[in-house]
Amino acid sequence: MNWPLARLALLVCALLLPAASSGAAPAAHQIRVRIEPETQVLEGRDSIRFDTPRAATLVLSARFRIDSLQADARRIAPAPTLDQGFQRIVLPAARRIELRWSGKLAVLDQNLEHRDTLSYSLPASAGEGTFLPSGSGWYPMVDASLESYELELDLPADQRGLVPGRLLAENQSGGRYRARFAFRQPAEGISLMAGPYRIEDRLVRTAAGSEVRLRTYFHAAIAGLAAGYLDSVAGYLDLYERWIGAYPFSEFSVVSSPTPTGFGMPTLTYLGIEVLRLPFIRATSLGHEVLHNWWGNGVYPDYARGNWSEGLTNFMADYAYRERESPEAARAMRLAWLRDYAAMPPGDDTPLARFTSRTHGASQIVGYNKAAMLFYMLRDAVGEAAFDAAVRGFWSANRFRIASWDDLRGAFERASGQDLVAFFAQWLQRTGAPNLRIADAKAEPVAGGWRLSVTLAQGSPAYALSVPLAVRTAGGDITRRIELSRERETAVLELPAEPQQITLDPELRLLRRLAAGEAPPILREAMLAGNPALVMATANAAVEQAARELAASLFERAPAERKSASTQLVVGLHADIDAWLAREGLESRPAMLAATRGSAQVWTQRSGDGRISVFVSVRDAPSVLALARPLPHYGRESYLVFEGARAIERGTWPARPQVWILK
Numbered sequence: 124m125n126w127p128l129a130r131l132a133l134l135v136c137a138l139l140l141p142a143a144s145s146g147a148a149p150a151a152h153q154i155r156v157r158i159e160p161e162t163q164v165l166e167g168r169d170s171i172r173f174d175t176p177r178a179a180t181l182v183l184s185a186r187f188r189i190d191s192l193q194a195d196a197r198r199i200a201p202a203p204t205l206d207q208g209f210q211r212i213v214l215p216a217a218r219r220i221e222l223r224w225s226g227k228l229a230v231l232d233q234n235l236e237h238r239d240t241l242s243y244s245l246p247a248s249a250g251e252g253t254f255l256p257s258g259s260g261w262y263p264m265v266d267a268s269l270e271s272y273e274l275e276l277d278l279p280a281d282q283r284g285l286v287p288g289r290l291l292a293e294n295q296s297g298g299r300y301r302a303r304f305a306f307r308q309p310a311e312g313i314s315l316m317a318g319p320y321r322i323e324d325r326l327v328r329t330a331a332g333s334e335v336r337l338r339t340y341f342h343a344a345i346a347g348l349a350a351g352y353l354d355s356v357a358g359y360l361d362l363y364e365r366w367i368g369a370y371p372f373s374e375f376s377v378v379s380s381p382t383p384t385g386f387g388m389p390t391l392t393y394l395g396i397e398v399l400r401l402p403f404i405r406a407t408s409l410g411h412e413v414l415h416n417w418w419g420n421g422v423y424p425d426y427a428r429g430n431w432s433e434g435l436t437n438f439m440a441d442y443a444y445r446e447r448e449s450p451e452a453a454r455a456m457r458l459a460w461l462r463d464y465a466a467m468p469p470g471d472d473t474p475l476a477r478f479t480s481r482t483h484g485a486s487q488i489v490g491y492n493k494a495a496m497l498f499y500m501l502r503d504a505v506g507e508a509a510f511d512a513a514v515r516g517f518w519s520a521n522r523f524r525i526a527s528w529d530d531l532r533g534a535f536e537r538a539s540g541q542d543l544v545a546f547f548a549q550w551l552q553r554t555g556a557p558n559l560r561i562a563d564a565k566a567e568p569v570a571g572g573w574r575l576s577v578t579l580a581q582g583s584p585a586y587a588l589s590v591p592l593a594v595r596t597a598g599g600d601i602t603r604r605i606e607l608s609r610e611r612e613t614a615v616l617e618l619p620a621e622p623q624q625i626t627l628d629p630e631l632r633l634l635r636r637l638a639a640g641e642a643p644p645i646l647r648e649a650m651l652a653g654n655p656a657l658v659m660a661t662a663n664a665a666v667e668q669a670a671r672e673l674a675a676s677l678f679e680r681a682p683a684e685r686k687s688a689s690t691q692l693v694v695g696l697h698a699d700i701d702a703w704l705a706r707e708g709l710e711s712r713p714a715m716l717a718a719t720r721g722s723a724q725v726w727t728q729r730s731g732d733g734r735i736s737v738f739v740s741v742r743d744a745p746s747v748l749a750l751a752r753p754l755p756h757y758g759r760e761s762y763l764v765f766e767g768a769r770a771i772e773r774g775t776w777p778a779r780p781q782v783w784i785l786k
């Protein structure tokens with residue numbers, strides 16, 4: 124499944140990997156392909172070999188003509204059947220298939236929106252860029268088979284291009300650029316990229332002693348960023364070789380795209396020019412993509428039994444970088460995960476074991492964030508040394524193989540000596556998370572100190588949890604863990620001094636459903652709402668029209684009737700909104716936004732019945748329209764001030780931890 128980045132600000136990669144193949148004998152392609160980006164002409168020839176003769180179905184995009192076809196040197200008149208834009212050609216058993224094809228690619232549209240997922244499944248080309256995704260049928264895919272390949276690419280002299288794999292040779296002559304690549308491991312499809320690139324090339328010797336070729340293929344407009352990107356890639360290779368094991372490939376390239384994509388593939392990442400310009404990409408997403416060469420493209424997830432690779436990559440890349448920054452930055456990321464989780468309608472939740480790839484906001488919250496939290500809790504349970512040993516063991520045992528959550532569990536059990544069946548089962552197989560709270564607490568003086576009885580409750584069915592409690596005493600703060608396995612349980616703590624207050628899981632070490640005060644309303648909650656409503660607090664027709672467009676870009680579902688809505692988006696001019704709030708008897712505009720700064724102000728409010736309102740207060744109709752693109756990127760905020768399309772101020776309402784006051 125190929126998914127582009129849905130939302131830039133939440134840059135999360137999409138691995139270009141289709142569902143795991145059936146295990147039929149692998150095919151070896153020998154492809155030569157000529158591409159003329161200006162005219163979208165493609166001409167290809169492929170020689171496909173099998174180790175033993177087998178029947179095969181070739182799948183090719185219906186946009187191409189088959190110019191010739193042979194099976195074991197016998198000419199065959201192709202009789203394709205058409206199926207949803209593809210032609211399928213059933214062939215008799217053969218050891219070798221020769222096929223020539225040609226036709227025109229789609230015109231690459233540089234103005235693609237992030238969400239135009241369908242457009243990204245077409246093979247498309249233009250002078251500014253060519254992207255032929257795996258699965259788009261730009262070459263004859265062998266149905267249900269892993270594929271290794273050698274590929275020669277032939278382009279006009281001002282173009283450069285590549286496919287995943289080792290660069291064998293490249294040259295420029297006769298007004299053409301040619302490059303030859305090989306990918307020897309069985310892979311799940313071939314993606315091809317080309318463009319008017321400038322190549323920066325660097326050979327590095329890695330920590331494990333192998334030589335790796337690092338490259339950028341950048342458009343001229345961002346050529347100045349190349350050296351910095353190469354430095355960062357070298358740093359990430361070093362980090363992960365020491366942490367996991369030797370890098371499994373001989374190259375890594377960062378390739379720019381004229382469209383706002385974000386794809387990870389073996390040996391390369393393909394990112395939009397505008398994405399590469401964002402300063403945080405080098406510090407976060409790039410490392411995430413490099414790490415996918417171990418998790419995802421080095422060990423393949425068993426999609427049928429759940430994709431663990433995004434969670435482990437999120438934990439060992441995005442989250443690990445926060446931990447290196449500071450404990451506060453790491454805690455802030457866990458809080459953001461738990462807030463997102465709290466913002467998800469319970470009906471959208473699914474067991475982690477069912478996550479295959481990111482298709483919408485809820486699947487990201489489960490597949491990336493809940494999964495990363497699982498690894499965080501796992502490290503707490505087994506300790507860092509055992510965690511790292513398990514990661515290395517899992518890698519060396521499963522390199523270039525399909526592995527499941529069960530294989531991961533086995534690696535962690537071997538490294539820690541612990542039975543982790545119950546741990547994995549409760550976080551993988553169930554939907555939801557514990558609703559943990561302090562139900563009661565009492566303290567009494569005893570000989571030599573104080574005795575504190577704390578009753579914890581967590582809802583049903585119960586999880587087995589090791590719950591951290593921070594106890595403030597007259598003699599300082601003390602942190603203790605309480606083992607909880609029932610729905611309600613009382614623990615007794617012996618303390619040296621009188622306890623004053625207890626805070627539940629203050630460091631957010633557990634995956635749990637945050638209480639209302641711990642999870643102040645954020646925009647995401649409205650974006651994911653099951654039945655949102657759009658409320659016009661204005662009589663201005665232009666503002667109303669713009670509000671409908673804003674609602675369409677913000678909500679994942681179409682707005683419904685206000686009566687039954689769990690969330691409402693209230694739009695109006697500044698004076699309209701103030702009047703509306705007064706009429707409805709709601710809290711007035713927050714003091715910090717009262718100066719009506721900016722062209723638009725957006726804020727969230729939770730009413731007593733738990734419903735969320737998002738207020739959009741604007742100067743005029745164009746100020747509403749200006750929000751349609753940027754606002755969905757700010758799902759983790761509670762309030763924002765915009766000047767046009769630019770957020771000039773933003774933040775979340777303060778969170779209040781769960782505290783029990785004893786005196």
Ligand SMILES: [Zn+2]
Nearest residue numbers: 136137433436
């Ligand atoms: Zn990823």
